[in-house]
Structure formats: C-alpha cells, structure tokens
Amino acid sequence: MAEQQQQRRPAPALTPERVVVAAAAVADRAGLHGVSMRSVGRELGVEAMSLYHHVAGKESLLDLLADWLMAQIDPPPADGDWRAGLHARAHSSRAALGAHPWGLSLLESRRTPGLSLLAGHDAVLAALRAGGFSVRLAAHAFSVLDAYVYGFVGTEQQLPFEPGDGADAMIQEMDESLTRFPALAELAAELVTGKDYAYGDEFEWGLELVLDGLAARLADERAASAPDSR
C-alpha cells in the first residue's frame, strides 16, 4: 500500500496560510474542540510537530485563525452613506459568523486583535466619520453596533431551533416547566400559532432599532452644534 501522495503530488510546501486554512477546515468539520495540533497535521498529511516550524504554537495558530475569520467580513463600502454601510457590514458579520459557528467562541478567547480586526474597525469608524459623526459619537456608535451584532449571533447560535437539532428536547423540557414560567409559555404559544415567526428575523428588527437610535443621536448632535441653536 504505497502512499499516493509521495510520487504523484510533491505536496506544496507548508506555509502559515496553509496551516490556518487547514485549521479552519478541521473546525468547520469537528468544531473548535476538534482543532488540535495533531488533527491539523493530519489534515495536511504531516506530523503535528511539523506545524511548529510555521506557527509558534497552538495559541498562535488560533490567533491566526481568528484573523482569517475577520478577513471574511466585508468592510462597509467607503463611498456609500453611513447607514447603508453599517447595515451591510452587520449582515456580513452575521453571515461570516454563521458560516463558521466556532468563530464567535474563538474571537472571544483572543486577547490581542489581529490586523484584519483593526482594519475592519478602522473602516467602520471611517464610515461613521464620513457620515458626520463626531469622534466621540462615532465611538459610541461603534460600541453599540458591535455589541449588538456579536451578541445577537451569540444568542442565535445558542438556540437549538434548527429543525430537529434538539428543539424537540428543549420543547419537551419547557413543556415540563410551562406552569413555572408563564411568560415563556405565553410566548411559545403565540410563536407556535403564528407560524411566520423565525428567530433570525429578530436580527433585522433590532438592527433597525439601533440604527434609528444612532440617526436620532446624530441629529441631536448636529442640532446642538448648529450656530442657531444658542
């Protein structure tokens, strides 16, 4: 049983990038839990110890993986208006984190921001400044938007509402508790009868609420700094 890889493909040289992409593939398949130096090595047809010649160690590999993920998120277009730009950026963030369910936990575990994250932050701040936000107000706006988007994805991924995914078990457990939790029971009843409900739709509702709030604060700020306001 000769190894096919030996003669047919010279196996492209290992690079940090190839290691990161392999780690992402393993994570997509087996979760963040399944990413080990040994499993990533196996993905590349190489021993775990070889990886240490291209990444400093597992923590460093995870830093690179987090940066790879941030690079999947589109920046807001530089020329559009701030609201459309942030709206698009929010949906792109949710899409990237939805495509890689291990992403949020990974980002949360990193302590030092990568270049892609800094670049994304810079682009969002630039969009706000171009839209007329003061530096201080842009900082506020950035914070509330970022918190909302990441928080929504986190709560969304916790729900076992993907069909068959465990919703039955949850509903059964909740059935047992319905009398103890009447407000939840009321909600469950309404959402089950009103068939058009999908939790994912809440994203847009809350995003519009936040963007409306930012537009109002921006209008306040402009009114306060206008010459005729005093």
Added chain:
Amino acid sequence: MAEQQQQRRPAPALTPERVVVAAAAVADRAGLHGVSMRSVGRELGVEAMSLYHHVAGKESLLDLLADWLMAQIDPPPADGDWRAGLHARAHSSRAALGAHPWGLSLLESRRTPGLSLLAGHDAVLAALRAGGFSVRLAAHAFSVLDAYVYGFVGTEQQLPFEPGDGADAMIQEMDESLTRFPALAELAAELVTGKDYAYGDEFEWGLELVLDGLAARLADERAASAPDSR
C-alpha cells in the same frame, strides 16, 4: 506528615452543589481552561474519579456551572416599571459576567438552557408584558436587549484596557499601524487627550439608546392599536 483533614474535619459529604462551587472557585482562579476533573477534585481534597458519583461528567458539570452563574443575576423587580426593571437587570447581568470573566465563554458553549436561565428569561418577559408590550413586541425587545448586553460584555472583556494588563503592547502595536488605520488613530488621539473616557461608560450610553428605541416602538404600537387610530 499526617493529613490534617482526616481526623479534624470529617469533610462534608460531596454534593453536586459543592462540586459546582468548587469548579467556580477554580475558574475564578485559573480560568475556564484550568477547570479539569482533576483540578476540581484537588479543590475538594478528593480524587477526580469521585466526582463522577455526583455529576455525570465534565460536560454536565459545565452545564451546572453555567446555571450557577445565571442564578447570580438578579431578576427585574416584579412590580416596578418595565424600563427601570430592564435597566437594573442589564446592569446585574454585566456585573455577574464581569465578576466571573469565564462566564460568557461558558454560556456560549452550552446548548441546553438551565432552569436559572429559563427563570431569568421568564421574569424579563413578564416585566415587558406588565409594561404593556404585546407578546410579539416583547419578543423583539427581549432579543435586542439580550444581544446588546451579552455582546457588550464580550467586547468589553476583549479589551486589554485594564491598567498594565497589556494595553502597552496593544498601543505599541497600534502605534505601528496608526498610519494604516487613520480613523483608529484619530479615535485614539481624542480618547487619550480627553482623559475622562472609559470604555465601560459606553455600556450605559448604548443601553439608553436601546431602551429609548423600545419606548418609541411601544408608543408606536399603542398608537396603532388605539381605537381612534383608524
């Protein structure tokens, strides 16, 4: 060297509660990463294998730990108005998650909600309903508030802005990138000169924005359903 514990204290019997509290103590000291069956056993003066008589395994222990954490969060008072109740609940959530920095990652990793989480959700929904929100609007409100609070804590904990904690390294890295990221540079300059800035203050600003937005939606809903509206 006789073991003091043998004769002096009979060592209270192990219970699931004692195991969970020991796990929380280990996590507070060594992070979620430091919680192992062996380390929790050591905390209790017992071998790791003994724990299996009280919890089903590590995953089950983590489920119990997550529920213990949710129990630390105060429910909104049942009699106050909705806005004050949700405001207090939001601050209590942030305080609990701030006191146990491992909490958010842990909650994110759990797939089945515990009783404390369900009870908390129920109390928040009840406060909204008592405040006049329709079931559907209460679901929207719950979602956006929850997302904001959890998301803010997550981004807040990622910042290395605790004094000395690594802020120097970050600022140095960013110094290097300032020309590449002019909007970040502008922000950093303003926030450093304006010494009164603290990222933690953003929490209240964003919370008020969300609560204002909810109040406006509630007013809209009431106007739409009022008899004189048609």
Added chain:
DNA sequence: ACCTGAACACCGTTCAAGT
C-alpha cells in the same frame, strides 16, 4: 531548512477493586 519519533506532563473517562 524542514520534518519526525520518543518522551513528558497533562486531559476525560472506564473499570475493577477496595471500604
């Protein structure tokens, strides 16, 4: 320069054995 085998100090968990 790049890859690797053996080794070390860890994991979660099973199981048979102790009391």
Added chain:
DNA sequence: ACCTGAACACCGTTCAAGT
C-alpha cells in the same frame, strides 16, 4: 454507597535525531 488506582486514548510541547 462512595471513593480510588491503574489503565486507555487522547492533549501541547520539547528535544535530539534524522534528511
């Protein structure tokens, strides 16, 4: 009933050795 030692199949990482 509760606790435990040994064992198994894993981890991340070091190091000396190979090419």
